[in-house]
Amino acid sequence: MQQTMRWFGPNDAISLKDIRQCGVEGIVTALHEIPVGDIWTVEAIKTRQETIRKAGMEWTVVESLPVHEDIKKANGAYLQYIENYKISLRNLAACGITIITYNFMPILDWVRTNHAFENADGSKALLYNQVAFNYFDLFLLKRPNVENDYSDEEKQIAINYGNTLSQSDKELLFKNVLLGLPGSKVNFTREQILLLLENYKGINNDKLRDNLIYFLSEVAPVAEEFGVKLAIHPDDPPFSVLGLPRVVSTEKDLNSIFSAMPLNANGLCYCTGSLGAEPNNNLEQIIDDYGDRIHFLHIRNVKRENKDVFRESEHLNGDNPIESIMEKLVLLMQKRNVSLPMRPDHGFLHSIEEGKEQYPGYSLVGRLKGLAEIRGLEMGIQYKLNLN
Template identity: 75%
Template sequence: MKQMQQTMRWYGPNDTISLKDIKQCGVTGIVTALHQIPVGDIWTVEDIKKRQQIIRDAGMEWVVIESLPVHEDIKRASGNFKKYIENYKISIQNISTCGLKVITYNFMPILDWVRTDHAFENPDSTKALLYNKEAFIYFDVFLLNRPNAKNDFTEKEIEDALILGNKLSETEKNKLFKNVLLGLPGSKEDFTAEKILSLLDDYKNIDDSQLRANLIYFLSEVAPIAQELGVKLAIHPDDPPFSVLGLPRILCTENDIKKIFNAVPINANGLCYCTGSLGANPTNNLEKIIDEWGDRIHFLHLRNVKRENESVFRESEHLNGDNPMESIVEKLIILMNQRNISLPMRPDHGFLHSLEEGKEQYPGYSLIGRLKGLAELRGLEKGIAFKLKNL
């Protein structure tokens, strides 16, 4: 019976978590990218093979690219976007030459993801990622001072956000500012409000419909080449699955997936099935997405979320949250056996445990938290597989 290929994300040679550490978790595959190459530049065969060899020397294989980033010019369909699309095509060809078959990417403008708290303390003192709409509104309206931001919220929401913000110290306000912007590529530098507002201004005339059209154009150019080469493109859903900072969002719902897949109806145009991002939107039926688009799912991010209310969601234990993980994993096992493949999966994110506090780690990517999630998912999968085999 086919089972998921267990992998973990590695941020490259500068990652404080080593390949040796990851190997000891029992995974066979690595998910990584050539982060040192500027967005839009070509990934050369030499650079790809160099990274492959580092991973092989550690006893594993590079199985998924996450991510081959899409240049902002492509998302806006402006500037040098046609040149960057051609570069993307060449990178796909070079990736195929090296034997890699799955490329994850996203089409989120400016910010890759957003959380307001990177160290929410759970009852057991582990720490998790959390999104609080009130805190975000305070950031948007009162810290960033985005023009016309107040038009995106109700008076009551703005009043509640101000009450929350008035309770914050200057240190806490600075922390909130940095937390929100951590999803900005290259955000280890200190971005000023002026810089962010300038980036946002580039999207002032681009709504959801236009951004979707730009994505479809991009896919119509690159997906046929990927299809010909046997490479799968797996788009990551928007995180969180709703608009932030007035930016357009086009992959938040089941209907969004349908529009993109129907517009470019080839198998290479596929999905990174992220249960956390999709699950943060209570209208999404995660099991239905597998039923309808299982043949277009090329990569799995398995994590769980707990929606405290309509304004707050946090990342929860992998098996204990609002997402029905048991049913999801059962459907994925059935899907893999129908397709006769083992889909690569990584335990997305994880809690920060006290043993690792104080170490330089990317939020959500501490080793112990991910290892715990992997162990739980591994056990769940084996139990379900045993049940299915003996029906």
């Protein structure tokens, strides 16, 4: 595998020098400063590319070239935004960057209710608690008609949970759920999120899937022509939040997307954490079924505490069978004769970095630990396979 690490650009508290010392040669990043929907110019791409090269690495994967909300809703200026997307793809290809990650999650990129769950050893991890989210939705956000989405039992459980929270706990929960996208330090406000939700009225899973497939019917042929691989990131978490539709959560979803647009450029960012948070997903079977569509790897693990709670776990210790997954990926790369880019995802925050400005899940030491573990596991598997 080609080891990479994510960098959020010049404003990232973690420098390229720090990342280079982790032993990676590839950088996963984006032009976060460009408004969503605007064209990524060749000049802007090359400027960022040169910054990374001067630090001794290459920009190997874009994460993400974001999809404008108008495209997801198929309204407003969505046709122009699709044309802009095509131009950005061509410009990236002209600069030699050909793996493009994106997602089709409405409004929110990923959601957690706790960004500092304390593990037994004192390190901190990301956690999602459905009961906490229900309390946020019902009694903090108070979106219109929210009570219709919950049973009386769920409402009472949420009330009981809320009774255990202080005012500062409630404020932190609100902030955690509506944290801005990676690379951003701006949270959504209640008014902003309610307006955005209003704009999704009438858009269910079927409609959102249709809009995704239309988008792909426009951009995938361009990607194919210019040798670009699109890698859609699964929904995180892989179920509806705030009543919003989800269409990249299950194996059935993947089949719908790849069947509708069979070009190989229409591919997958294989995220073991996002897919693994849905217990009915068979991560090994996904490799068997869609291995030729896997263009980028996010390796992390999760622990499902119960039906309501999952948390990020150590990369090698969780509910996902990482050893067998990695063996399948090694065999897949041998079969395809490629070295897929991989980045360790959502590392723990260790005490040595406590108090420093870190984006949740993206502390340096936690990701370095994950990278070392994954690299060692891969080398062990390769050695084992060479003996057989």
